[in-house]
Amino acid sequence: MTPISRHIGVLGAGQLGRMLAISGYPLGQKFGFLGAGPGDPSALLGHMHGAVDDARSVEALLRFADVITYESENTDVELVRRLAREVPVYPGAASLYHAQHRGREKGLFDRLGIPCAPYRRVAERAALDGAVAELGLPAVLKTATEGYDGKGQYLVREPGELDAAWAAMAGREAVLEGFVAFRRELSIIAVRNAADEHVYYPLVENRHHDGILRTTIAPAPAVEPAVQQKAEGYMRALLDEMDHVGCLALELFETEDGLLANEMAPRVHNSGHWSIEGAQTSQFENHVRAITGLPLGETTPRQPWAAMVNIIGETGPVEEVLRMPGCHLHLYDKAERPGRKLGHVNVLADTREALDAALARLAPFLP
Amino acid sequence: MTPISRHIGVLGAGQLGRMLAISGYPLGQKFGFLGAGPGDPSALLGHMHGAVDDARSVEALLRFADVITYESENTDVELVRRLAREVPVYPGAASLYHAQHRGREKGLFDRLGIPCAPYRRVAERAALDGAVAELGLPAVLKTATEGYDGKGQYLVREPGELDAAWAAMAGREAVLEGFVAFRRELSIIAVRNAADEHVYYPLVENRHHDGILRTTIAPAPAVEPAVQQKAEGYMRALLDEMDHVGCLALELFETEDGLLANEMAPRVHNSGHWSIEGAQTSQFENHVRAITGLPLGETTPRQPWAAMVNIIGETGPVEEVLRMPGCHLHLYDKAERPGRKLGHVNVLADTREALDAALARLAPFLP
Helix, strand or coil, rough: CCCCEEEEEEECCHHHHHHHHHHHHHHCCCEEECCCCCCCCCHHEEEEECCCHHHHHHHHHHCCEEEECCCCCCHHHHHHHHCCCCCCEECHHHHHHHCCCCHCCCCHHHHHCCEEEEEEEEEEEHHHHHHHHHCCCCEEEEECCCCCCCCEECCCCCCCHHHHHHHHHCCCCCEEHHHHHHHEEEEEEECCCCCCCCEECCCCEEEECCCCEEEEEECCCCCHHHHHHHHHHHHHHHHHHHHCEEEEEEEEEEECCCCEEEEEEECCHHHHHHHHHHHCCCCCHHHHHHHHCCCCCCCCCCCCEEEEEECCCCCHHHHHHCEEEEEEECCCCCCCCCEEEEEEEEEEEEHHHHHHHHHHHCCCCCC | CCCCEEEEEEEEEHHHHHHHHHHHHCCCCCEEEEECCCCCCCCCEEEEEECCCCCCHHHHHHHCCCEEEEECCCCCCCHHHCCCCCEEEECCCCHHHHCCCHHHHHHHHHHCCCCCCEEEECCCCCHHHHHHHHCCCCCCEEEECCCCCCCCEEEEEHHHHHHHHHHHHCCCEEEEEEECCCCCCEEEEEECCCCCCCCCCCCCCEEECCCCEEEECCCCCCCHHHHHHHHHHHHHHHHHHHHCEEEEEEEEEECEEEEEEEECCCCHHHHCCCHHHHEECCCHHHHHHHHHHCCCCCCCEECEEEEEEEEECCCCCHHHHCCCCCCCCCEECCCCCCCCCCEEEEEEECHHHHHHHHHHHHHHHHC
């Protein structure tokens, strides 16, 4: 045990917990997880204390942990509030409360002057017609909570689809968003520690297929410094307003009128996985540093270009990846299943041409 | 489980096993260890199966493992031979047999035409006088086995010290080595897999204090390409002769007459720790790749200069390290004790001046 060593409890034991642990052990930290069981991606990387919905397991994690963090914005806010009376939980309940509900999230963007798509909260079918009248069509109806990887979304093109869209919400509160004609999706990750240090990774460009992130290019090509500054300003406002400690990710639409905030996640984020080999300090190490009260590390890229390619559904020709210069394989120890994130490949290159050539060789992993 | 996923059993659960695991999980590998107990540096990074001298624990590891490796050249050769009848053990018994005994090691160097210091094997006190008559003084008397970090060595300056030197061997077989006037100590790490791929890291420069490695500079400054080639040739001969699979480290003296082999280790090596962030593929990842039958990764440095500073005895101001650009902290979760390796700091720099400036800031960790 060293002076900086802490026991970190993680709610969840998936790939994010796994990569937090891999990056945290070199700092002398120890990890314990709540998850489904010994087959979880994090299970071999620390103590497993049982399931998050089992009271005795939660007690065991509380006894283990000096600080608690979580893998998902769908974590129960009440649980976090209760745990936080015993040990620090980072990010705190305020971050979780806003990030897990699209209505509250957009309300926060509004209050902080962060531009986002026009939206209306829709709690019942009757309210949907009025929202459409105000925002026009096409528009996207999204569940207020629990959406991820494009799930819980319905693109409404004409009024005849409104019943089907509402039915897809399955009775859950929803948010109607005006359709945004965006050039591309960007995202940014910021980190803040309790000593109020702030660091920001460069904006990255994300490419999706069927609602699932497939490729991230880091940094995003052709981003003016003023745009990076603007995004950092939004992040600073969010971090400070929520007294956020740890990583915070924000997805943004790049439009003709500038950046529009889409949604945020109070955690390490798939669009930051490039940083493991791509940045001086990875998002995972910086999250661990932030929640254990350590100084934050540099976020600058180690090479001019990096890309991250998700391995989705099937493992694919990963042995080939090991033969590719500048490529780094990250598997999560998960069984194959359609649409499931099984791992990712990080690619590093000194020129855009070399990056594109490597991405071409990774085509078997792309849709 | 993916097609490349293997269960790796490790004899030992110290910092080398810890760093093997941290680098192996991203490849989808799983780890199990034999060690002293839950306080071991590797204990939280995989299954712990009990002690290496406990038959039931060894059986448990055998049931777990698809392949077995080890942390120390002092591992029992008979145990390795026995295990290898059930699952592959890499590096194999031949590597271990030669590396753990200075007499056999130097005999191998001789057979392969690898220059080393003049030596005589000394099995009893009477043989020591004859050896001194042949090699002259000063000379170094070393135990044939189990020496590490400068232990088991006695520098003999004059004949009156011979009794004390022999007494220090405590009855063990010894080797007398002629004194070598060397400019500096270099080392090289090579990796070979069962498909007979070979890769070599650049020669590095090692600085010791009280027999313990304190600093490695990678690559070693002012090494001619022909010298690197010569060292790689020695390694190729050793790898092939021993049918070695995994990392092999060789310490060398740089003298006016060229390189002299000192000793080898059939494992990842402290002088290769710089490669974690410093090389495209770390020695740990390449060892895991080699023993699990995967293609080997690039060994090229990611930046022009790297250094590794060991944290010895006391943890020291590690929080300061986290504030230093280009520095990466690696702690082993070990209690402080004089002379004990508790961790290391990797430093990366684009110029020699920047490297030296960073090393100056790390002075609190140096003797």
